Amino acid sequence: MVEAVIWDFGGVLTTSPFEAFNRYEREKGLPLGFIRSINATNPDTNAWALFERSECTxxxxxxxxxxxxxxxxxxxxxxxxxxxxxxNIRPEMVTALKRCKEQVKVGCITNNVSAGKGAGMARSSEKAAAVAEVMSLFDHVIESSKVGIRKPDPRIYEMACEALGVSPAASVYLDDLGINLKPARALGMTTIKVLSPEQALKELEAAVGFPVA
Structure with a gap:
């Protein structure tokens, strides 16, 4: 019996920043995947990890x-x-979030940094307002930059379940990165890797047992 659906933010409820990385690489004549390769080197201690835990300015x-x-x-x-x-916000995913909220508890775990406006690190007031509207739907939000812990540390998933008052086994977790899904699955959560909104919503409906589209 599913009691909570917990969502990643970037790449799930919004388009993936990886798309923007790829665009930047094309514009600069860099190898595709260059930026991600930097973030994957020393992933627990590099600049990206430090910033997501607010351990650097x-x-x-x-x-x-x-x-x-x-x-x-x-x-x-x-x-x-x-x-x-x-x-950019994915409207179909926000609709699914609202459908889930009608039936179960909903939470968010996001790795983010103290830059831009709000949890979604928006670069404009208009986008910040759209993100804030989505964030207001959650029963609880955990931001890595605020708690000093980032995915895939198992503690951050435990914190989310504790805050929502549910067990991992009664939770569904959506993320676009397999490395972030592995510890959630090990804790007993049902996990969904978001490859596209259509695929994710189909799997989410199967997991929760009610329509989300």
């Missing part, structure tokens, strides 16, 4: 990311990456 991240990218062949200021993070 924006200025420090700007410098550290530039140093890490330069070591791989091309210097990219960290501030360039921050400008790419805020995706």
């Amino acid at each position: 924006l200025d420090e991240f700007d410098r550290l990311f530039a140093e890490e990218s330069a070591a791989k062949g091309t210097r990219i200021p960290g501030r360039d990456i921050i400008e790419l993070l805020s995706g």
